[in-house]
Structures are given as C-alpha cells and as structure tokens.
Amino acid sequence: MVSEVRAEMVANVWKIVVAEGDKVEDGDTLVILESMKMEIPVLAEESGTVASLKVAEGDVIQEGHLIAVIE
C-alpha cells in the first residue's frame, strides 16, 4: 500500500522530523509546517516506511504539494 502525504495549505516547511527509510506508525509526525504563526504537524495516515521525502526545511509549499510517500 502506497500513501501520498500532501499539504493541506500554503505553508513554510519548518522542520523535517523523519528521514527516508524510517519506519513510521499511523499518526507519527513526518514534518512540521508553519503558516500564519502556527505550527502544523503533518502526520502519517498509515504505518509503513518513508519511501521518499519531497520537501526540505525552509521550502514554501502550496496546497496539494506532495510532502512524502509512505510504503
């Protein structure tokens, strides 16, 4: 099962919490975005391995931008 994690809003990527190859559980924080003075954790929606990370700290991303792929 492959799941794509996408941004829900325009935001800056504040912190990358996981690395490619990490095992994650459903609900784990993958990256933390920042928008309008609020930190928004982006969570894994299922358990698996982080196959790829498509953002870097400091990036400005748009709604729908692919953040990570979990396999």
Add this chain to the structure above:
Amino acid sequence: MFESVLVANRGEIARRVIRTVRALGVKAIAVYSEADADLPYVGEADEAILIGPAQPTKSYLDVDAVMEAAKRTNAQAVHPGYGFLAENPGFAQRVLDDGLVWIGPPPSAMAAMGDKISARNLMEEAGVPVAAGTREPVPDADAAVTAGIGYPVMVKAAGGGGGIGMSVAYDEAELRKAYDTARTRAERFFGNPDILLERFVERARHVEVQILGLADGTVLALGERDCSVQRRHQKVVEETPSPGVGPELRARMLAAAVRAGEAVGYRGAGTVECLVDPGAQEFVFLEMNTRLQVEHPITELVTGIDLVEQQLLIAAGEPVTFTSAESRGHAIEFRVYAEDPKRFLPSPGDITVWDEPSGDVIRVDSGYQAGNKVTPFYDPLLAKLCVYGADRAQALTAARGAVDAFRIEGPKTNLPFFTELLDNPEFTSGEYDTALVDRMRAR
C-alpha cells in the same frame, strides 16, 4: 500634539490607528512589506513606506528598517500597534534615543512586565494575587518535576505570548514532554529559553482589565473584558462586561489592576490579564500586556472612549478627553480568522468577495478588502466584528444578524464557527470557561 505619527504595524490595527491619527489632524505614516502593498491601510495613510520583503524579520520586526522609514518621513512619534515590536523595550528605547516620541509605556515598565517570571514576582510584592508557581526559571525537566507545584500544571515560556509554547500537564510524563516542547518553542519564537510553571486552574475564565496610565501619573481602570472563548490558548471572542464577574469581584480586580500599573509607573494603555474562578469569585494575575490590546474596541463601545486618542494625548503629555470611565451596555467582539471553522487550521488565499455588515450597533475593524491576498506570513486575523447592545441579550441578537450578514469568499473563515457558538447553550447562558471551544470540538 505631534504633527506626524508613524504606525509600525500592518493590517487591521494599522488601519484602526491611522483612522484616529488622521481624525486628530495628525499626519499618518504607514510602513508595509512587499506582501502588503495592496492592503487598505497603506492607501489610507498620508504617506506609506516600503520597509522590506514579506518575512516579518526583514520588515515589521526589523528595527533599523522601521527607524529608517521614520527618519525619511520626519515622523515625530511612533505607534507600535500590538504584536511585532510593540512589547520590545529595546525598540521603544531606540525610538526615544532617536529623538522621537514613543506612544507606549516607559521601556522600564515594558521590561518589568515582559518577563512573566519577574512580572509575577513584582505583582506578588504589589499585593496582587498570583497563582502558585515558580519564582525562578526552571532549568530542566527534572527541576520541573521536583518543583512540586502539583497537577494540573501550566508550562509557559517566560518571554512568550499568543499562547505559543504553553501547555497543561496532568502528570509527570506529560510535564516532562510539555517542558521540552515549551523550551524549544521559547528559544525559537521568543529568543528567551526561560520556562515557568503555574498551578493550572480548571474551569477558569480569562478576564482582563483595561488600564490607562495618565500623563500626570494617575492610573485608571476602564472595566474588564472576558476572553474565555479560546482555541489553542488564543482568544476568538471577547465580551464586556464579563458574565462571570460579580460587582464585588469586579471592584477588587479593577483595584488590583490599578496597583499593578502603579507598581511599574505605567503610562498609556495596558491590559492586566487574570484567571478567574467564577464559583469562588477569586482571581489571580496572569500577565500584563504593555500595549493596545486586540480587543480594545469592545471597551470603546461601552465607554465611548477612543483609546488610541487617549494614547496619543498621554504620549504628548496632554490631559485625556473623557471625564467618566463609566460603561453602559454590553459589547462582544468576534475575531474573524482565515482558518477552517472545524479544526481552525490556517487558510491563506485570495479574497474574491468581502461584504461587511453595517449598522448602528455594529463596528467592523478590518484589515482586508476584496482583491487582497491573505498570505501565510502573518497571523490569520482578517477583521474584528464587534456588536453593541443595551444588555447581553440584545448584543447576542445583534451578533447573530451581523455574523450572518458578513460574507467573505476565498480563504476559509471561522464565521460558521460563530454561528455555532451563538447557538451554544453554554455560551448564550454566559456560563462558560476557557475550555468551551475544546468541549464544542470534542468528538
């Protein structure tokens, strides 16, 4: 009075300050970032200066850029609004050192109240009730556990504000986690790693007192505001008078707020924030905000006093223009945020429709209009919708009409949340506390 005032802020508060500055026949100078060039306040000022790119650290938080704009325009005074540099004593001192008038309290009062630990200790010495808590910065999570404040306990950044870095812990494991989170955020957002602990009062109301320190040194209290409708420890709705504060408690709170202002030689507008236990009718000091408060319009609606006008007069060393601080009726403010109304997550975007309600009992302080872009760089406040009524029931009726009539399209807004709130029996009864929104959102 000065001939010109530079307003070192953006959005709705810059617009609101500019309105009074111009009404007094004083030249209003705006500053703006590249992201804000099209906002209404820029066009409404007599002069506007671009001070840098969208990132706040390169524009609204850049002291040199703001002071350069003041110099170029020959500004005589600086009004900081709220947020950004408003509570930065170093900025206030720089304004004074450059020979301009600072429209705010003395930098010494700002410094004394800016650190939550020193403020708490100072208030305790002035005879203002404070919550059980730590008198020194807590160096690490082990020290937080052995401090023995008891549970639940609130973990806070000493230099913090806006609810950032604050959390409540109910046991040791939660306290350790809350400590680490608060510490990281304190360093990142406030450049001050100091952490304090305070015994957390459940089912409390958040009530604050508006004070005004006059040019002659007198400190007045202009009533209270109830700010218990909060999400993520940030205010969403405020009302005055507070439905949870009786006359006897009100008198004690106002007297304590005056003592707080006197203890630091306060001048200008400030707010003493307290936690109230409505059952016991007791209160404790939380913190003092040494600037104009976001929700100041509801105090203006019930007292008829223009607080920005008084700030300008006090800074100019002139007497204030009102004779009575008595209030009449009831006022409520709704903070219209660019956020989804269910989870309250930010929703920047282009505003395609902006249609404000209007009427005798409605006041809208807005920062945007149709065609503007709401960017992710600043806080999500779009507008403050305020209503007035002869009593609370009438204010609630006015609020329902005004919320229904406010149309914004483009970014998601929390207007639908207000419709829900105005239908909530806890809110409409007046018997609510700071956990109301969490209860409304609990599944």
